Amino acid sequence: xxxxxxxxxxxxxxxxxxxxxxxxxxxxxxxxxxxxxxxxxxxxxxxxxxxxxxxxxxxxxxxxxxxxxxxxxxxxxxxxxxxxxxxxxxxxxxxxxxxxxxxxxxxxxxxxxxxxxxxxxxxxxxxxxxxxxxxxxxxxxxxxxxxxxxxxxxxxxxxxxxxxxxxxxxxxxxxxxxxxxxxxxxxxxxxxxxxxxxxxxxxxxxxxxxxxxxxxxxxxxxxxxxxxxxxxxxxxxxxxxxxxxxxxxxxxxxxxxxxxxxxxxxxxxxxxxxxxxxx
Amino acid sequence: xxxxxxxxxxxxxxxxxxxxxxxxxxxxxxxxxxxxxxxxxxxxxxxxxxxxxxxxxxxxxxxxxxxxxxxxxxxxxxxxxxxxxxxxxxxxxxxxxxxxxxxxxxxxxxxxxxxxxxxxxxxxxxxxxxxxxxxxxxxxxxxxxxxxxxxxxxxxxxxxxxxxxxxxxxxxxxxxxxxxxxxxxxxxxxxxxxxxxxxxxxxxxxxxxxxxxxxxxxxxxxxxxxxxxxxxxxxxxxxxxxx
Numbered sequence: 001x002x003x004x005x006x007x008x009x010x011x012x013x014x015x016x017x018x019x020x021x022x023x024x025x026x027x028x029x030x031x032x033x034x035x036x037x038x039x040x041x042x043x044x045x046x047x048x049x050x051x052x053x054x055x056x057x058x059x060x061x062x063x064x065x066x067x068x069x070x071x072x073x074x075x076x077x078x079x080x081x082x083x084x085x086x087x088x089x090x091x092x093x094x095x096x097x098x099x100x101x102x103x104x105x106x107x108x109x110x111x112x113x114x115x116x117x118x119x120x121x122x123x124x125x126x127x128x129x130x131x132x133x134x135x136x137x138x139x140x141x142x143x144x145x146x147x148x149x150x151x152x153x154x155x156x157x158x159x160x161x162x163x164x165x166x167x168x169x170x171x172x173x174x175x176x177x178x179x180x181x182x183x184x185x186x187x188x189x190x191x192x193x194x195x196x197x198x199x200x201x202x203x204x205x206x207x208x209x210x211x212x213x214x215x216x217x218x219x220x221x222x223x224x225x226x227x228x229x230x231x232x233x234x235x236x237x238x239x240x241x242x243x244x245x246x247x248x249x250x251x252x253x254x255x256x257x258x259x260x261x262x263x264x265x266x267x268x269x270x271x272x273x274x275x276x277x278x279x
Numbered sequence: 280x281x282x283x284x285x286x287x288x289x290x291x292x293x294x295x296x297x298x299x300x301x302x303x304x305x306x307x308x309x310x311x312x313x314x315x316x317x318x319x320x321x322x323x324x325x326x327x328x329x330x331x332x333x334x335x336x337x338x339x340x341x342x343x344x345x346x347x348x349x350x351x352x353x354x355x356x357x358x359x360x361x362x363x364x365x366x367x368x369x370x371x372x373x374x375x376x377x378x379x380x381x382x383x384x385x386x387x388x389x390x391x392x393x394x395x396x397x398x399x400x401x402x403x404x405x406x407x408x409x410x411x412x413x414x415x416x417x418x419x420x421x422x423x424x425x426x427x428x429x430x431x432x433x434x435x436x437x438x439x440x441x442x443x444x445x446x447x448x449x450x451x452x453x454x455x456x457x458x459x460x461x462x463x464x465x466x467x468x469x470x471x472x473x474x475x476x477x478x479x480x481x482x483x484x485x486x487x488x489x490x491x492x493x494x495x496x497x498x499x500x501x502x503x504x505x506x507x508x509x510x511x512x513x514x515x516x517x518x519x520x521x522x
Contacts, residue, residue, distance in 0.1 A: 019340060022329050024475065024483035025414045025457075124477060133417050133458050134477070178288060178296050178334075221301065222412060222421055224329035224336035226294055248331050248414025248421075256291035 001065045001145035002053075002115070008102065009058035011140040012130040012204075013121055016049040021125050022247045028227055029129035030243050032204060032266035033110050034259065036073035039161055040114035043071045043091055045154075050118025051128045053140065055111040057269070059102025060140065064094045066150025069116040075108030075267060076167065090160040093152075108167040108267040116151045131244060170272075172261040173279045177229060179252035182218045190214065191255070191276055196238070200270040204244040207265060209274075212236035218252055225249040228257030230276075240265060281357055283310050287350045294338040295346060297353065301333055303423050303451075305409055311335050312368075312488040314357055321356065330487045331412030331421065369517040370407060370490040373455070373470050375446050376501035381469035384434075388448070388465055392431060399467060400495055402429050408453060410489045418457035418475025418483045422491055425453050437463035444469045446493070471504035472515045479511075490520065 004011075014037070017030025031037045037052045044050075053060075059077060072079055072088050079086040079102050086092060086100075094100075100113070121128045124135050132138035140146070183191070190213040199208040215236045224247060225231070231239045231251035240257065241249075242265075255276065257265065268274060283299050290296045297314075299307045308330075315328050315335055325341040377400045379385070385396045394402070408422035415421075425448070433449045438461065441447070445456045447464030456462060457474035470493075475482050485491070496504070507513035 019325075020327055021417075021482075022327050022338070023413060023487070025417045025419050026482075027417075125482070133475075175289065175291050178290055178298070221303065221332040221334070222414070223331050223334040224290075224294075224296070224338075224414070226291060226336075226338065228291060246415050247329060248412055253290075259292055 001147050002119070003063045003065055004060055004140055004142055004144040004146065005063060005099075006061040007140045007142050007144070008055055008060035010056040011060050012054050012138075013051055013119055013140065013146065014054045014129045015051040015118075015127055017129050017243065018125050018127040018134075022224070025247050026125060026134065027131060027205075027244045027247060029127065029131050029134075029204075031112065032243050033074055033112070033263040035163075035166065035263045036110075037112040037114060039089055039163055040071040040073040040112055041118070043089065043156065043158060043161055044069060044114055044116050045156065046114065046116070046118050050114065051121060052115075052119070053113040053146070055102070055113060057105060057109060059111060061099065061101045064098045064100070065096060065145075066148065067096050067152040068094050068148060068150060069154050069156070070094055070100075071114050072111060073114070073163075074111040076106040077108075077111050078103030078106070079111075087160075089163055091156050096150075109269045110266055115148045116154055117149045120147045120149060166260075166264050167267050169264045171275050171277050172265055173258040174230070174255040174261065174276050175258065175279065177253040177255045178223070179218070179220060179232075180254050182216070182252055183232075183254055184214065187213050187216070192278060195273050195275055198265075198268045198270055198272045198274065202268075202270060204242055206242055206245055207240040207268070209238040209240070211238075213238070216252070220250065220252055222248050222250040223253070225253060226256065228259070228262045229253045230255040230257065242266065281310055281314070281360060283307060285354070285357055287353055289346050290336060293340045294336055295349065297335045297337070299333040303332060303411065307333055308409065308411060308488060317356065318353075329414070331414060368486065368488045368490070368520045370492060370520055371485055372492050372494060372516040372518075373472055374496040374500065374504060374515075375404075375468040375470050375493045376496050376498055377468040378498045378501075380498065381442075381445070382467045384465040384467060388431060388467070392428065394428060399429065402426055403448075403453065403467065404493050404495055407490045407492045410485055410487050410491060412487055413483060413485070416457050416460060416475075418473075418485075420454055420474070420485055420491065422453050423451065425451050429453070431465050433463040434465065437461055441466060442469065444471060444473075446470055469501070471501050471508055472513060473508055484515070
């Protein structure tokens with residue numbers, strides 16, 4: 001078990017998410033940034049869907065109750081195993097009783113902690129991803145014990161990875177959404193030629209952008225939405241649905257983020273700038 | 280051959296959206312559902328289907344596909360008609376307690392639409408509603424077929440908390456909140472049947488294309504149903520629509 005001493009600002013268990021339940025209105029969930037946990041799981045030779053901890057902004061303090069191997073990825077952050085400083089995308093062997101703790105966040109917004117074999121929490125609807133309407137607990141709390149299988153016998157093929165920097169990326173690649181054609185010439189220019197600022201209303205469900213574009217009066221019949229769908233409200237506000245986003249919506253879906261762009265945006269916080277680029 | 284022309288467009292990297300004529304119609308919904316059921320026999324099991332009103336979204340996050348090729352196949356299958364694969368749809372009968380304790384907006388509604396509580400309950404319980412979609416929250420049904428006299432404006436100031444099971448009216452829609460959430464619908468009662476229940480193998484019993492009717496129960500019956508629901512023995516009544 002990983003014994004949680006302090007949970008941090010907002011820490012959740014995540015894997016790739018729930019598939020096959022959208023027709024019941026169940027959000028997909030899963031790691032907000034899909035890139036970082038994939039690399040950590042690759043290093044640890046875990047399955048791509050192995051469960052990790054998603055750490056938002058301020059990290060937890062936790063004690064390993066069994067030996068294992070770990071890897072951190074995502075946001076650049078000060079992290080420590082006991083007194084030792086940890087680097088991202090590198091494998092560390094952990095002994096029983098070792099403590100992990102986090103310091104200052106330097107760049108990005110979400111960090112991922114992977115353990116050898118993944119966390120083995122019981123799945124709900126085929127996923128461990130925590131969601132307030134699906135799992136018993138919406139997030140990790142103090143004194144939680146997150147299970148994993150102890151392992152002291154692992155010779156990694158590769159002990160560290162270098163990954164292409166995406167934390168500084170400001171361009172979000174987008175596709176035309178189903179209602180793109182409803183946009184006026186002016187709205188299209190506003191969308192694709194301006195900088196947008198991530199609003200303080202941002203979470204695992206959706207990111208709002210501060211700047212608005214021209215208002216509209218289009219109404220559509222409610223239809224499916226996906227993680228990465230950009231909705232346009234009548235007053236010109238842009239709402240980017242994220243991994244816990246609702247499965248249907250009634251606002252025009254003007255753009256769709258690429259898979260990569262969802263991960264890029266997931267590492268942004270209020271005040272960060274982004275640009276939208278049609279591919 | 281289907282009587283409807285559909286358009287097929289890509290929706291990001293891993294989905295495509297099939298769109299029928301832009302109207303709320305049972306006939307369109309039936310075409311969508313039977314086509315969906317046909318596709319379930321034709322496509323691999325990693326495809327997800329989200330039918331809502333006049334669209335069917337197909338999502339596949341596990342396999343790559345070539346949009347143009349798949350579009351051609353889909354159009355061909357749709358044109359060819361979908362004689363088989365008509366899944367059974369049901370009429371569900373859900374109990375609702377319309378007591379003042381739960382029906383928070385009867386006074387507001389009387390002012391707005393000129394019907395008293397009894398008239399509203401009578402109108403609400405004497406119609407069958409069609410499930411045009413499930414989404415927004417796990418187990419939330421978009422129900423169509425609300426009689427004109429029950430069409431109402433949403434609350435100007437949405438409530439921060441609407442209790443799970445609350446039954447509401449808004450615009451041309453009625454529905455049940457499957458979980459506590461913020462909401463701007465006029466609340467007229469509460470349904471003791473959980474709309475999304477993780478204790479069941481199928482957490483959401485209702486499917487798009489089903490119908491829903493409501494009947495009025497007393498507070499005492501409601502209390503009994505809540506206990507039955509907690510121990511998992513509350514089974515809502517359903518009637519096959521194909522019979």
